[in-house]
Amino acid sequence: MPRHDVVIIGAGPGGYVAAIRAAQLGFDVACIEREEALGGTCVRVGCIPSKALLVSSERFREAREDLGEHGIGVGGLELDLGAMMVRKDRVVKANSDGVTFLLKKNGVTCYQGSAEIVAPGRVVIRDSETTVEAEHTVIATGSRVAPLSGIEPDGDRIVTSSEALAFSEVPEHLAVIGAGYIGLELGLVWHRLGARVTVLEYLERILPGMDAEIAGEALKAFRKQGLEFHLGARITGASTSGNRVSVEVEGADKITCDRLLLAVGRLPNTDGLGLGRLGVAVGERGQIEVDERFRTSVPGIYAIGDVVRGPMLAHKAEEEGVALAEWLKTGVGRVNYAAIPGIVYTEPEIAAVGQTEEQLKEEGVPYRKGSFPFSANGRARTEGVVEGKVKILAHAETDRILGVHIIGAGASDLIAEAVVAIEFGASAEDIARSVHAHPTLAEAVKEAALAVDGRSLHL
Ligand code: NAD
DSSP, rough: EEOOOOOOOSSSSSHHHHHHHHHTTTTOOEESSSSSSSSSHHHHHHHHHHHHHHHHHHHHHHHHHHGGGGGGOOOOOOHHHHHHHHHHHHHHHHHHHHHHHHHHHHTTEESOEEEEEETTTTEEEEETTTEEEEEEEEOOEEEEEEEEEBBOOOOSOOOOHHHHHSOOOOEEEEEOOOHHHHHHHHHHHHTTOOOOOEOOSSSHHHHHHHHHHHHHHHHHHHHHHOOEEEEEOOOEEEEEETTEEEEEEEEEEOOSEEEEEEEEEEEOOTEEEEEEEHTBOOOOTSOBOOOTTTTTTSEEEEEEEGGGOOOOOHHHHHHHHHHHHHHHHSSOOOOGGGGGEEEOOOOSEEEEEEEOHHHHHHHTEEEEEEEGGGGHHHHHHHHHOOOEEEEEEETTTTTTTEEEEEEETTTTHHHHHHHHHHHHTBBHHHTTTTTTSSSSTTHHHHHHHHHTTTTOOOO
């Protein structure tokens, strides 16, 4: 029977990064993945393919709507959706192959099949009837699409994000349930490619959890682009007839579309792992309960990523994978949950780290706020991306940065500076006094930091 020091179930960002770090630290590591391609949801049917399509669809939109202003005429513009999908699949394969390469390079033994923990330290790989033993077992099985009562995805007309990344034609009218990360990113992809898109959101706002002022600006920007939103919409059911889908909204007219995307969140993947029999404690929302060292209630079994508490984000899972491997080797590991950025890769992009203004008010924390619009940033003007702003929230007495919220082009990269600032316990003054190259979008971050003290230079 093969024996390893650490066996990791799942080769997504949590699992494969944990495997690499554990191998670097000298452990004999095995990784079990049920899918043929490694990389998990993120690489196969999440972050990577969605970003590939976001880029392609934005290029198409730009050619159609913006290039004329630059004096560039594009005659006979055509969409070859097949070619766009081929490119996306190529990008996905390159990333997945990259994970395979990294695991091999680090000496990680990979097994394919569905794993079940039959006893602490003993894992059966169902499809191959192999049993492996290990001192430490790590569950990194990720998450799946959350269901919604009355909505039965059929993989064709009523779909989840996986199918919405691979439609063979542009929908005429795509309805999306949920104005979160997935609903907005994929809604925008298909809108840019020519679909009418209607987003149905249960709450009276979009992007719950994000700073309300920024989410309000995002809603305005998306509406201006032509996306339709029904807020406060309670969906009670959907039925398909031929190629039409009829969506029932409580207290409102039915919505008829040709494709319906369900994007109301995700649930931890814990089925079939044998957790009940082992007595691994699972919380109310299906998440595996862990302590700060990622130990479950059963000694020798650990869990990281989407299956445990916290945001379901690839980079959070990766950090937990690294911290767990370090805990196992050295007895020390750390994830700073106060500095985990969240990014929506729409246009404008939306990025945030730390606390929102609402959270600070609720907790009674005294704060000062500095904002700076991209419309006053030289580089943004040259690029024609003047929409949005940077907003910095700092403690009123200590000036320590508590939250940074950005809406605008490049927000996904600009937020890295804010993450480092929070990680280092920086003050707004620290950013304000750091030289930011001109002309760059990052100058808007510096100006927002200056604005915390009421001394923006370019406004
Ligand atoms: P989400 O939690 O981001 O958004 C779900 C949305 O659906 C929310 O706005 C919620 O209020 C709404 N909703 C819930 N129930 C509803 C109902 N009955 N009717 C209408 N609306 C309803 O979830 P998601 O967009 O499905 O994404 C799933 C996970 O994947 C998230 O945790 C997210 O972190 C992750 N993800 C991240 C990225 C990224 O980092 N850019 C991209 C895609 C997904």
